[in-house]
Amino acid sequence: MNKKIITLGGSSSQKSINKEFANYAAELMENITIESLDLNEYQIPLFSVDLEAEKGIPADVLKISEQFKATDAFVLSLAEHNGSYAAAFKNVMDWISRVDGSIWKKKPMLLLSTSPGARGGATVMATALGSFPHLGATVVESFSLPSFFDNFKNDDIVDNALKAELLMKVKSFEKAL
Numbered sequence: 001m002n003k004k005i006i007t008l009g010g011s012s013s014q015k016s017i018n019k020e021f022a023n024y025a026a027e028l029m030e031n032i033t034i035e036s037l038d039l040n041e042y043q044i045p046l047f048s049v050d051l052e053a054e055k056g057i058p059a060d061v062l063k064i065s066e067q068f069k070a071t072d073a074f075v076l077s078l079a080e081h082n083g084s085y086a087a088a089f090k091n092v093m094d095w096i097s098r099v100d101g102s103i104w105k106k107k108p109m110l111l112l113s114t115s116p117g118a119r120g121g122a123t124v125m126a127t128a129l130g131s132f133p134h135l136g137a138t139v140v141e142s143f144s145l146p147s148f149f150d151n152f153k154n155d156d157i158v159d160n161a162l163k164a165e166l167l168m169k170v171k172s173f174e175k176a177l
């Protein structure tokens with residue numbers, strides 16, 4: 001049976017290049033079913049311990065946590081804002097951690113990042129590689145695509161070396177499914 005993969009961009013931008021990149025990477029795989037999530041589809045307020053004590057966990061936080069539980073794997077691409085997670089993504093992680101400390105449910109993850117800059121989100125990637133294992137992630141492979149608008153054109157990676165590297169990592173990730 002096809003494995004179910006959640007794709008997610010760690011961004012609330014409606015034109016998120018990370019959402020696009022996560023979907024691109026998942027579409028390179030065979031015999032999978034993609035569930036593409038968009039943070040804009042969830043009504044999730046800014047986390048505070050006071051709001052949580054007053055109103056409890058928002059319904060959409062419970063919903064996304066259940067969606068994470070029901071998937072077989074993740075392809076997540078992180079946006080980088082000032083060297084760290086985009087606030088909307090961090091907010092969702094903080095809320096989910098109040099439902100279940102194992103945010104990523106021990107499922108295999110292909111962890112990506114991209115940005116228009118030459119480092120392709122390498123700083124947020126390093127942060128995630130350090131902390132995600134403590135948040136229940138099983139990061140099988142990771143890859144940062146630099147200079148998105150130079151290297152990704154007409155829905156494809158145009159730099160042969162970068163594409164070959166990603167394909168190799170996608171194959172390795174598929175074996176872990």
Ligand SMILES: Cc1cc2nc3c(=O)[nH]c(=O)nc-3n(C[C@H](O)[C@H](O)[C@H](O)COP(=O)(O)O)c2cc1C
Pocket residue numbers: 009010011012013015016017018019078079080081082083084114115116117119120121
């Ligand atoms: C507030 C803000 C901070 C940013 N900081 C960084 C940064 O630290 N490093 C970087 O490579 N790009 C940075 N950028 C550019 C983002 O990488 C770019 O907006 C990218 O499109 C974000 O990914 P997304 O399209 O998936 O939201 C920043 C953009 C914003 C709006």
